[in-house]
Amino acid sequence: SQAPLRVPITLPNGFTYEQPTGLFINGEFVASKQKKTFDVINPSNEEKITTVYKAMEDDVDEAVAAAKKAFETKWSIVEPEVRAKALFNLADLVEKHQETLAAIESMDNGKSLFCARGDVALVSKYLRSCGGWADKIYGNVIDTGKNHFTYSIKEPLGVCGQIIPWNFPLLMWSWKIGPALATGNTVVLKPAETTPLSALFASQLCQEAGIPAGVVNILPGSGRVVGERLSAHPDVKKIAFTGSTATGRHIMKVAADTVKKVTLELGGKSPNIVFADADLDKAVKNIAFGIFYNSGEVCCAGSRIYIQDTVYEEVLQKLKDYTESLKVGDPFDEEVFQGAQTSDKQLHKILDYVDVAKSEGARLVTGGARHGSKGYFVKPTVFADVKEDMRIVKEEVFGPIVTVSKFSTVDEVIAMANDSQYGLAAGIHTNDINKAVDVSKRVKAGTVWINTYNNFHQNVPFGGFGQSGIGREMGEAALSNYTQTKSVRIAIDKPIR
Ligand SMILES: NC(=O)c1ccc[n+]([C@@H]2O[C@H](COP(=O)([O-])OP(=O)(O)OC[C@H]3O[C@@H](n4cnc5c(N)ncnc54)[C@H](O)[C@@H]3O)[C@@H](O)[C@H]2O)c1
Numbered sequence: 271s272q273a274p275l276r277v278p279i280t281l282p283n284g285f286t287y288e289q290p291t292g293l294f295i296n297g298e299f300v301a302s303k304q305k306k307t308f309d310v311i312n313p314s315n316e317e318k319i320t321t322v323y324k325a326m327e328d329d330v331d332e333a334v335a336a337a338k339k340a341f342e343t344k345w346s347i348v349e350p351e352v353r354a355k356a357l358f359n360l361a362d363l364v365e366k367h368q369e370t371l372a373a374i375e376s377m378d379n380g381k382s383l384f385c386a387r388g389d390v391a392l393v394s395k396y397l398r399s400c401g402g403w404a405d406k407i408y409g410n411v412i413d414t415g416k417n418h419f420t421y422s423i424k425e426p427l428g429v430c431g432q433i434i435p436w437n438f439p440l441l442m443w444s445w446k447i448g449p450a451l452a453t454g455n456t457v458v459l460k461p462a463e464t465t466p467l468s469a470l471f472a473s474q475l476c477q478e479a480g481i482p483a484g485v486v487n488i489l490p491g492s493g494r495v496v497g498e499r500l501s502a503h504p505d506v507k508k509i510a511f512t513g514s515t516a517t518g519r520h521i522m523k524v525a526a527d528t529v530k531k532v533t534l535e536l537g538g539k540s541p542n543i544v545f546a547d548a549d550l551d552k553a554v555k556n557i558a559f560g561i562f563y564n565s566g567e568v569c570c571a572g573s574r575i576y577i578q579d580t581v582y583e584e585v586l587q588k589l590k591d592y593t594e595s596l597k598v599g600d601p602f603d604e605e606v607f608q609g610a611q612t613s614d615k616q617l618h619k620i621l622d623y624v625d626v627a628k629s630e631g632a633r634l635v636t637g638g639a640r641h642g643s644k645g646y647f648v649k650p651t652v653f654a655d656v657k658e659d660m661r662i663v664k665e666e667v668f669g670p671i672v673t674v675s676k677f678s679t680v681d682e683v684i685a686m687a688n689d690s691q692y693g694l695a696a697g698i699h700t701n702d703i704n705k706a707v708d709v710s711k712r713v714k715a716g717t718v719w720i721n722t723y724n725n726f727h728q729n730v731p732f733g734g735f736g737q738s739g740i741g742r743e744m745g746e747a748a749l750s751n752y753t754q755t756k757s758v759r760i761a762i763d764k765p766i767r
Pocket of ligand 1: 494512
């Protein structure tokens with residue numbers, strides 16, 4: 271018997287809603303052709319939430335064909351104002367359903383409701399911002415002399431394949447579809463295997479928003495099947511990916527065969543620097559927020575803390591106390607700051623890194639163990655007195671584990687901060703504006719936060735230096751990832767003068 275395409279789900283907060291469980295192709299939820307399914311697990315109690323259809327290569331081909339048709343016959347040729355209005359409507363609908371979406375996200379990913387609500391708020395702001403850009407895609411007129419009239423315009427690319435991770439499932443859905451749709455592209459998006467629910471729920475709002483069938487298609491499925499097929503498909507003109515650097519590197523190679531445009535938002539090992547002249551209490555809150563927010567499952571997490579030697583022990587003690595005051599547990603508990611890790615795989619990856627750090631000789635200050643026995647919870651963990659060549663300092667853990675190192679001079683901390691293959695973000699805590707600006711110029715990172723951390727805005731570009739990625743999300747910069755320039759020269763046979 272066939273699995274249903276919608277199921278009623280009672281959320282942990284007691285609220286019931288209808289969850290679509292099919293593939294979203296051409297405006298409809300459908301079963302996968304081969305009728306394959308997979309289970310979605312709630313990471314905070316390890317119980318099955320529901321079963322979702324799993325896309326295979328033939329489903330990808332169908333979704334790409336639908337997206338291609340929608341691109342050619344509808345979305346790329348409508349007036350830009352129509353695209354703007356649809357994105358405004360979608361932003362309004364996300365707002366209308368914000369509590370349901372936040373609860374779905376907490377249940378599916380394990381993140382605290384506090385974090386999920388922050389995600390959903392940014393989703394609607396960002397979609398609205400993209401709507402605002404839709405009718406402001408300008409070209410140029412180029413002065414090439416009296417015998418020609420020359421201009422350039424920006425055109426959409428076509429069908430975009432979008433592959434997103436599990437740490438911010440709904441936010442990444444919006445960061446991907448927003449700029450693609452604003453500029454007239456259509457999309458086939460693959461959510462991560464472990465967290466498909468919010469993207470499926472939100473995509474059903476597209477029709478009500480006035481986005482035609484086929485413009486947005488969602489294919490839950492594996493990276494190896496759906497992700498590979500999207501990256502190789504000749505009718506997919508661009509791949510936008512967020513996830514690990516290893517997978518990003520692989521996607522680039524696969525996409526090279528058809529010379530697709532590729533944008534990548536990858537991993538990080540971002541430094542967070544505390545100078546002795548900072549407001550130390552505020553700095554401690556920021557560095558804790560920088561690593562423990564979203565259970566540490568943040569690409570730009572400030573996972574390497576550098577404290578100036580004269581305040582090292584004092585800040586470390588404050589960090590220990592503050593970390594131990596953070597409430598960990600049930601994501602639906604309004605007091606909880608840190609929920610569950612997203613999967614059994616991540617839980618064990620993180621616990622393995624605790625063992626690695628201990629065996630390398632790092633000093634465990636707090637945490638370093640599982641929290642509770644059911645659900646994938648990890649205690650917020652601080653390791654001090656690390657050496658810069660330790661694996662725990664070099665490798666991305668993607669969990670609530672931070673290392674603390676000591677420095678004495680600006681030059682020394684710049685060298686330590688920049689000693690990484692990554693370059694996603696950096697934090698600087700100081701009350702000296704000259705030092706703040708100087709250090710911000712010298713750190714190699716796509717985003718620098720001064721006296722704050724993990725602080726996003728829908729109009730501020732975000733993306734990586736080095737092996738942290740290619741291209742930028744959000745702001746005007748995100749739009750240029752989704753257009754190509756066409757130059758037009760008109761010969762003027764008889765110039766008037
Ligand atoms: N930068 C980020 O935002 C981010 C997000 C998630 C994970 N990570 C890092 O990656 C580590 C591993 O997590 P993961 O295995 O889920 O990440 P991943 O990069 O493998 O997965 C991210 C997305 O890519 C897809 N994918 C996997 N293999 C693919 C392939 N061959 N072709 C196309 N798509 C493919 C996945 O299905 C998922 O949708 C984490 O521990 C963390 O360090 C980083």
